[in-house]
Each structure stands twice: as structure tokens, then as C-alpha cells.
Amino acid sequence: MIAVHGDKVLVLKKIGAPLRYTLPGGVKKKKETAIQTLIREVGEEIELQPLEKQLLPLCALKRKGKQRSQVKNYFLMETQAAPIQVLEKDKFETALWLNWREAQPFMDKMDRRAVRFHFKGSDITNKKTNGYKVPPRLAM
Numbered sequence: 236m237i238a239v240h241g242d243k244v245l246v247l248k249k250i251g252a253p254l255r256y257t258l259p260g261g262v263k264k265k266k267e268t269a270i271q272t273l274i275r276e277v278g279e280e281i282e283l284q285p286l287e288k289q290l291l292p293l294c295a296l297k298r299k300g301k302q303r304s305q306v307k308n309y310f311l312m313e314t315q316a317a318p319i320q321v322l323e324k325d326k327f328e329t330a331l332w333l334n335w336r337e338a339q340p341f342m343d344k345m346d347r348r349a350v351r352f353h354f355k356g357s358d359i360t361n362k363k364t365n366g367y368k369v370p371p372r373l374a375m
Contacts, residue, residue: 236260236273236285237293237309237353240316244335244350246342247280247327256333256341258350259283260307269308281330282320285312294352296345309349 236259238245246256261276263269270287278284290310298305316332331338335354339347 236277236290236312237350238283238285238312238314239335239353240314240332242334242336242354243316243332244338245316245319246331246333246338247321248329248331250326250328254341255343256331256338256346257327257343258309258346259330270310273308273310280321280323280327282322289314294349296348298345307345307349311353 238259245259247259249255249257259277259280260273261280263272264275267275270290273290274285274287289312291312293309293311295306295308298307319330321327321330335350339350342350
């Protein structure tokens with residue numbers, strides 16, 4: 236989940252070194268929808284209970300691993316940047332509201348891409364060819 240307030244994003248600071256941030260969320264159980272998973276996981280990790288109507292689908296990113304592919308679904312939630320307590324203290328030190336650019340270097344690649352997609356509005360699926368991008372209205 237990408238929870239935002241203005242140019243700030245909610246991140247969870249992972250325990251240990253090096254400094255690493257992650258977005259709230261987790262792994263889907265059988266028979267759960269992506270939104271049900273997100274609501275359950277966020278409620279287990281931090282003191283925040285998002286409602287389904289607050290969550291807007293943002294993007295889905297796929298990473299190919301050695302054994303299998305992983306798909307992460309990202310949902311957007313706009314909210315107030317209030318202090319939030321961490322519940323899974325064995326995994327996370329604290330929940331922070333940071334400027335999205337400040338948090339990015341310490342996030343994993345997929346989270347970085349999704350956050351950048353939200354804040355910059357770039358098309359994360361298009362690749363540049365020879366340094367140029369053909370506008371969609373000109374593509375045939």
C-alpha cells in the first residue's frame with residue numbers, strides 16, 4: 236500500500252542495518268483478494284485499518300525470480316500524516332512519514348518504481364527506444 240499525504244509517503248523502517256524502508260503490505264493467503272490481503276496485512280503490521288473504499292488500485296509490478304515470478308499489487312491511500320504505531324516490532328522499528336524522494340534510495344526496486352509512478356506519473360511499463368518515446372497518439 237502506498238499511503239500518501241502531499242509529497243510524503245508512509246514507510247516502515249526495517250530492523251537492523253543497513254537502513255531499509257518498506258511499504259505496508261504482505262503475502263496473499265488462499266481465497267483472499269488483493270484488497271483483503273492488504274487490509275489484513277496492514278492491520279497486523281501497524282495501527283491502521285484502511286477501508287476498502289479508501290484504497291485505489293495503482294499498479295501491479297512483476298519480478299521474475301530464479302524459481303518463480305512475483306507480482307506485487309499496489310494500492311493508493313490518501314490520508315493524514317498522523318503518527319502510527321508499529322505492531323510487528325520484531326520486523327519494524329517504526330513507521331515514518333517521509334518525503335518520497337528521501338525514502339526511495341532505501342526501498343526495494345519494486346516499491347521504488349511504484350512510488351515513483353504515483354508521484355511522477357510516469358509510465359512504468361514503457362521503455363525508451365534510442366532515447367525517444369513515441370507519443371501514444373502517433374503509434375500505429
